[in-house]
Amino acid sequence: MAVYSTPFTLHHNNLCLQNHPIVALNLHHHRRFSTIIKYVNSSKPNHTTSICVPEHELMLMNVATVLHSLDLTNPDQCVQSYALILRNCRKLHNLQLGLQLHGHMIVTGVDLCEFLGSQLLEFYCKLSTVDDTRKLFDEMSERNVFSWTSVIGLYSELGDYEEVISLFYMMNDQGLRDYKSGKDVYDYMTSIGFEGNNYVKRAFLDMFLKCGRMDIARRLFEQMDSVDVVMCNMMVSGYVSKRDFERALRYVDQMRLKGVMPDRVTYNTILSGLAQVGRFKEAAKYFSKMDGFGELEPNIVSWTAIITGNMQNGSPSRALNIFRKMINRGIKPNSTTISSVISVCTNLCLERLGKEIHGYCIKTEELDSNLVVNNALIDFYSKSQNVNNGARKNFNKIQHKDLVSWNSIRAAYATKGCRDDVIKLLYEMELQGFLPDVITWNGLITRFTQYGDGKTALEFFAKMCQLGVSPNTTSISGILTACAQSKNLKMGKEIHNYTIRNGIEMATGVRSALIAMYSGCDDLEASYAVFNGLLTKDVVMWNSLIAASGKSGFGVGALDLLREMKLNNAQPDSVTMISVLTACSKLAALRQGREIHQYIIRHGLDSSNFVCNALINMYGGCGCDNPQFTCIPYNSLMIIKVLDDCVEIFNCSLISVLYSHVRVNILVVCRKPD
DNA sequence: ATAGGGTTAG
Structure with missing residues (x-):
């Protein structure tokens, strides 16, 4: 593992520090202290000690010792010690000591991180006044689920339901949706017979729907004395997000029976759900139902849902056509539509159109200053190789950058192979308080591999693992490609073992990457071995092996595999055709190439431009001049x-x-x- | 305060 020349301290990984003399000393104190606390807690203490010294005094004495010996240069250890004492103050109901400790924490300036904050708050909840607890909670900069649970539980015990609900909304606003704490509050409230008004019920309905607990949500919905269109839409949305369109539609019927008319939101919910799973025909049905229907007329949300649905389901050019149709109808795109369309331009390499849309954004204040639009533009310019005058300019323009902004700008530099810039950006981001996530690392791995620097890709993969970010299937496929790229068979084999140990070798993407890795590392036999070891062989696997054979110069094997594939009742597709045509081209096998061409025409596979390009390539490789193209x-x-x-x-x-x-x-x- | 559309890897 290479050592970075730039400061690179993304995480405090203290595991490797245990042998450091100062840390070891501190650990010693910590262990000694833990033993004492355990002893104090023990229900059957050692007689000789417990008789002469009362528990509380023993605790105080030892706490003082520990506080003096705290190594303030080691924040992790301090946090652990503070937390341990606080827990015990809570258990021993020692309010005074806990407050003293809080004072000590303020004096030493220890960072009230999520963990320590939640421990301190729990102490205040159990032993101190509501006002002091609330004051602490409001002043805390970092709150985790435990903190929220503690304070919500406090108000729910006091029977202050208004505060419970208001905290609940606050928690949801901060993106913390904790099913368990919500369920606890709910159970507590129902157990004491508190019914709550519809506002309260709606808040709980929202929570249960977002946690996917349709059973509870449904019961709650049925208990409502009156329902409005918003609550019905919430139920519809819940089922749509579960991809249960049948039940979602049943709720639409049900709301009519209850005298509530479905509105544009109802239809948009269903429409977008269908579009997201690629059921465009049904989505179009709803779209045309709404068309020309006054209040239900498709609005910008309906159009955007269709556009992004097509975009995300592999039909970007269709998404673009719909966008054009929308513009022609005089409907103005907003930031959501624009960011999606910029993404289309990125994927289709539509440089001119992307720049045109950027021009349009600059003229509109709302679009020009929008975070997501600018993030999309960073990626757009990055893919069109325009880093300094494109991607960087948009990145600098963003007032409040988020993780996506940082990931995108880094990927832009990675596309150009600028390793130093990438590391500098990682460091700068850390100073801003963002931690790299799995998308950060995957982005770097794939971009550096595409650039041809598999070595750097491998380096980032190692860094990712070292920092405790678990690789997912995308990371694995990416790193296998990097192994092939840098012909690192040893690492490739290690990753292969890793996938077996962790049970992720079953994913299709990983399997095909394995086959490509071995052939890329000049071990085609190993590719065949992976393939032969598969219990089920789908068309993707056949295609992977055919491509591997072709690329390794074993064209005859590729053509054999095509025959074998047909015998095994696997249906060759356009990807198969591209690979075998490439093999024919290398073999100058015109006769087989023509046969394949016939097959392509018979099966209507010639509508793909990639297939057509492969045909052109094949005829060219077989030495055919222009007249031969008449058969194309x-x-x-x-x-x-x-x-x-x-x-x-x-x-x-x-x-x-x-x-x-x-x-x-x-x-x-x-x-x-x- | 509550319901519908968005950006970064593949």
């Missing part, structure tokens, strides 16, 4: 024509040719030469 479908010929024009007129390299309905609309995306 009409759309490919057009692409070639456009490609030639492109090179001739603009003198640029073609990176991607996109078309939805080729005869009608061809879109060529170009990149200036580097």
